[in-house]
Amino acid sequence: MFSFFKNRIHESIALSASLSAALTLQVGWICVLLIERSEHVRKWFTLSEKIGPVSGLYLKMLVLFILFFGVCVLVRRGKDCSHWRAGVQWFFVISLIMYFIFTLPVLSSFVIVAL
Amino acid sequence: MQEIVFTQGSLIGALMAQAGPVLFGTMLVLFGGALVISLLLKTSPKLFHLLVAFICILLCLWIGVISLDLAGASANATIGSLAQVSALLSIHRVLLVPIPFFLLLNALITLLVYGEKISDRHAQTYRHSVILSVWVSFILILLIGFESLI
Numbered sequence: 001m002f003s004f005f006k007n008r009i010h011e012s013i014a015l016s017a018s019l020s021a022a023l024t025l026q027v028g029w030i031c032v033l034l035i036e037r038s039e040h041v042r043k044w045f046t047l048s049e050k051i052g053p054v055s056g057l058y059l060k061m062l063v064l065f066i067l068f069f070g071v072c073v074l075v076r077r078g079k080d081c082s083h084w085r086a087g088v089q090w091f092f093v094i095s096l097i098m099y100f101i102f103t104l105p106v107l108s109s110f111v112i113v114a115l
Numbered sequence: 116m117q118e119i120v121f122t123q124g125s126l127i128g129a130l131m132a133q134a135g136p137v138l139f140g141t142m143l144v145l146f147g148g149a150l151v152i153s154l155l156l157k158t159s160p161k162l163f164h165l166l167v168a169f170i171c172i173l174l175c176l177w178i179g180v181i182s183l184d185l186a187g188a189s190a191n192a193t194i195g196s197l198a199q200v201s202a203l204l205s206i207h208r209v210l211l212v213p214i215p216f217f218l219l220l221n222a223l224i225t226l227l228v229y230g231e232k233i234s235d236r237h238a239q240t241y242r243h244s245v246i247l248s249v250w251v252s253f254i255l256i257l258l259i260g261f262e263s264l265i
Contacts, residue, residue, distance in 0.1 A: 017224035021217045054209050085240050103210040105203035
């Protein structure tokens with residue numbers, strides 16, 4: 001029985017990792033823009049006065065990744081994910097590009113570290 | 116209780132004084148290995164053990180570098196003609212930090228799930244995802260390094 005589980009590939013876990021990383025990056029750039037535009041959001045993200053809102057941003061992104069990963073694994077556990085494979089990987093690549101573009105200094109110019 | 120005192124000019128003392136750059140340099144060296152191994156996954160699937168070890172160490176080193184960087188954040192004013200550019204790039208650098216972390220985490224989980232079967236035909240998408248994660252992480256870490264120099 002154990003060899004059966006050992007030989008089985010849990011694709012849903014690998015897919016959940018990519019999907020949760022992509023969703024975290026999407027939420028990340030939206031948070032970056034919100035921090036810049038709203039004083040209330042900036043205060044909510046500022047966990048350490050010395051570091052600034054980036055302290056909350058890092059922590060919340062990590063918590064979100066764990067949360068998304070847990071939910072995706074629970075939802076897709078034991079199911080066939082082969083038809084989601086390409087879509088999720090493209091979403092992952094697009095999220096990566098979007099996070100990179102929306103955090104460019106031209107778009108986000110708020111002070112996040114005590115300079 | 117006796118304090119630990121590093122003798123002047125000792126190698127360990129110099130390394131401890133410049134822990135951030137030392138960790139960053141170690142990361143770049145390990146990335147050199149990880150980049151090559153990621154490309155060899157198709158032909159030598161047994162190398163995934165080595166890549167997993169490399170990624171685990173890289174993740175730990177990255178957390179260390181960021182912790183040291185944030186712990187050393189102080190109210191230093193940038194002066195000169197490049198002051199505004201330097202301030203903007205330091206903000207961009209800090210915002211780029213989560214990307215290599217999540218990319219390496221994604222590559223690690225994918226490798227742990229697929230193991231030696233990462234070289235199989237049906238795992239092609241995930242193998243590409245691992246290669247992309249490792250290479251993009253390396254490029255971003257180089258970018259972060261260059262931005263911190265300005």
